[in-house]
Amino acid sequence: MTITEKILAAHCEKEEVKAGEFVECNVDVALGNDITAPIAIKQFRDSGVKEVFDKKRVVLVPDHFTPNKDIKSAEQVKILRDFAKEQKIENFFKIGEMGVEHALLPEKGIAVPGNLIIGADSHTCTYGALGAFASGVGSTDLAYAMATGKVWLKVPESIKFVLEGSMQEWVSGKDIILYIIGKIGVSGALYKAMEFTGPAVSSLSMDSRLSIANMAIEAGGKNGIFTPDEITEDYVKDRARFEYKNYKSDNDAEYCEDIKIDISGIAPQVSFPHLPENAKDVKDASSIVVDQVVIGSCTNGRIEDLEVAARILKGKKVNPNLRTIIIPATQAIYKEAMKRGYLEIFVDAGAAVSTPTCGPCLGGHMGILAKGEKAIATTNRNFVGRMGHPESEVYLSGPAVAAATAITGNISHPDEVMK
Amino acid sequence: MKINGKAWKFSDNINTDEIIPARYLNTSDPAELAKHCMEDADPDFMNKYQKGDIIVGGVNFGCGSSREHAPISIKEAGISVVIASSFARIFFRNCINIGLPIVEADEISKVTQSGDEIEIDLANGIVENKTRSVKQEFPEFPAFMQKIINAGGLMNFMKIS
Numbered sequence: 001m002t003i004t005e006k007i008l009a010a011h012c013e014k015e016e017v018k019a020g021e022f023v024e025c026n027v028d029v030a031l032g033n034d035i036t037a038p039i040a041i042k043q044f045r046d047s048g049v050k051e052v053f054d055k056k057r058v059v060l061v062p063d064h065f066t067p068n069k070d071i072k073s074a075e076q077v078k079i080l081r082d083f084a085k086e087q088k089i090e091n092f093f094k095i096g097e098m099g100v101e102h103a104l105l106p107e108k109g110i111a112v113p114g115n116l117i118i119g120a121d122s123h124t125c126t127y128g129a130l131g132a133f134a135s136g137v138g139s140t141d142l143a144y145a146m147a148t149g150k151v152w153l154k155v156p157e158s159i160k161f162v163l164e165g166s167m168q169e170w171v172s173g174k175d176i177i178l179y180i181i182g183k184i185g186v187s188g189a190l191y192k193a194m195e196f197t198g199p200a201v202s203s204l205s206m207d208s209r210l211s212i213a214n215m216a217i218e219a220g221g222k223n224g225i226f227t228p229d230e231i232t233e234d235y236v237k238d239r240a241r242f243e244y245k246n247y248k249s250d251n252d253a254e255y256c257e258d259i260k261i262d263i264s265g266i267a268p269q270v271s272f273p274h275l276p277e278n279a280k281d282v283k284d285a286s287s288i289v290v291d292q293v294v295i296g297s298c299t300n301g302r303i304e305d306l307e308v309a310a311r312i313l314k315g316k317k318v319n320p321n322l323r324t325i326i327i328p329a330t331q332a333i334y335k336e337a338m339k340r341g342y343l344e345i346f347v348d349a350g351a352a353v354s355t356p357t358c359g360p361c362l363g364g365h366m367g368i369l370a371k372g373e374k375a376i377a378t379t380n381r382n383f384v385g386r387m388g389h390p391e392s393e394v395y396l397s398g399p400a401v402a403a404a405t406a407i408t409g410n411i412s413h414p415d416e417v418m419k
Numbered sequence: 420m421k422i423n424g425k426a427w428k429f430s431d432n433i434n435t436d437e438i439i440p441a442r443y444l445n446t447s448d449p450a451e452l453a454k455h456c457m458e459d460a461d462p463d464f465m466n467k468y469q470k471g472d473i474i475v476g477g478v479n480f481g482c483g484s485s486r487e488h489a490p491i492s493i494k495e496a497g498i499s500v501v502i503a504s505s506f507a508r509i510f511f512r513n514c515i516n517i518g519l520p521i522v523e524a525d526e527i528s529k530v531t532q533s534g535d536e537i538e539i540d541l542a543n544g545i546v547e548n549k550t551r552s553v554k555q556e557f558p559e560f561p562a563f564m565q566k567i568i569n570a571g572g573l574m575n576f577m578k579i580s
Binding site: 022035036038039042043046047048064065069070072073076120121122124136137138139140141143144147148152186187190191217220222275362363364381383384385386390 | 432434436437440441442444445446447459460462478479482483484485486487488491505507508509512513516517561563564567572573574577578
């Protein structure tokens with residue numbers, strides 16, 4: 001069996017599962033946010049079930065439209081807060097404690113290897129970086145999981161990505177996944193598990209792995225997953241809240257496809273509007289002049305991303321014709337960035353620095369685009385209207401290209417500003 | 420049971436941000452969401468469609484965000500069924516879970532244009548574009564999915580079980 005099949009089998013108490021089979025699995029963690037949990041909570045209340053299946057294992061993170069963006073959003077967050085209080089849910093993270101959910105859960109040790117994590121948010125697949133089975137589901141699935149502790153799933157086929165070679169300077173996990181989605185398309189992994197293997201994996205930091213797994217959904221994947229190794233152990237050992245288990249694929253596990261990726265050949269990538277699959281070499285984007293730069297999100301709001309941005313922006317000013325918004329993804333990341341002097345670099349450069357929020361990534365708040373405006377963002381989607389007006393455009397990239405672009409005003413390779 | 424309706428054809432990769440843009444996600448009231456169905460895919464859709472009409476998409480319909488607000492909006496607007504060449508997986512499971520009928524029918528999707536008359540026989544698994552005289556069979560849902568659908572959604576299924 002593959003690692004994905006093993007985790008699913010373990011969670012439905014079967015010796016073996018096969019791709020295509022429908023199973024009902026026990027859930028280790030069930031997650032919701034301020035957009036998706038209100039629907040789930042209403043359905044839970046209407047169901048007549050009195051208590052959630054495990055008050056330690058339901059996680060509520062108001063991150064999308066927070067700090068409360070308007071009255072309606074405040075009311076949605078209140079629904080979560082009231083429910084958390086009534087159910088004595090330990091893992092409700094209010095403003096001042098919270099972070100963007102898919103940066104917060106690994107940091108807090110809530111996402112751990114071998115666990116089965118479902119979340120009413122499509123980027124729940126992020127936690128596969130830690131060797132968990134993690135998949136995005138809907139609000140009704142969340143309601144059902146809160147009531148029963150279970151989720152229905154179809155066992156996916158797995159695609160094996162074999163990563164070889166080593167990253168060029170300024171290239172990180174985000175560039176690798178944009179490149180992969182560019183190759184296979186936004187439905188290239190539809191319903192499938194994306195298993196990331198190969199000799200290059202050991203050179204990928206946990207932050208890079210989290211970025212890669214985060215965007216499995218952008219290829220249509222059910223989950224993205226890495227096999228736990230020393231880097232994983234190092235990351236989880238002092239923070240794990242739950243018991244964890246390391247699984248790995250058998251040598252004779254079956255895959256529907258094997259795809260070799262030589263990461264040495266990957267230059268910094270930019271995905272053009274309006275699909276993440278429109279990935280090109282950054283040099284092909286040099287004519288694009290932008291109005292806004294966003295560095296943050298569950299894809300790239302972590303300390304390594306801010307480190308790269310700070311290295312590039314240090315001692316420089318952002319272009320006067322654009323706005324730069326930098327959003328550390330959790331309070332701990334914000335504080336660490338402060339300690340290291342990054343926030344001062346960003347403010348001195350003329351960037352706006354925000355408390356953690358999903359904000360502009362989904363066109364919520366904290367940096368919306370007007371008609372005709374263009375943004376480059378370290379986020380994960382560039383659909384029509386994603387960051388604001390339906391006639392605005394979003395280009396996706398890693399933090400290095402975003403920071404370089406903030407200085408020049410047109411989409412740039414970091415070499416252009418780091419002489 | 421047969422469903423008849425007029426088709427509205429959309430392109431490939433219609434995503435949930437287009438079906439229900441984020442600016443409307445500060446509510447979960449189905450009636451509110453229904454007012455903005457498909458708005459960023461076709462800003463005029465709300466003015467053109469009628470209850471009982473059918474949405475026909477291409478490949479990967481409903482891709483992107485997990486927002487259940489997308490199928491809720493479609494269902495509450497009165498769309499009777501969604502047909503597509505293929506569905507994105509979270510959108511697909513959300514439709515099953517809330518009892519919005521969906522049909523995967525590639526050939527029908529390819530020939531259909533907006534305005535065509537469609538007939539679906541859900542029990543026997545046949546969908547027909549009557550305007551263009553094209554018929555396609557579609558497979559049954561797996562047994563347990565049928566139970567969820569017959570119960571009218573996942574939470575009803577839970578109450579019954």
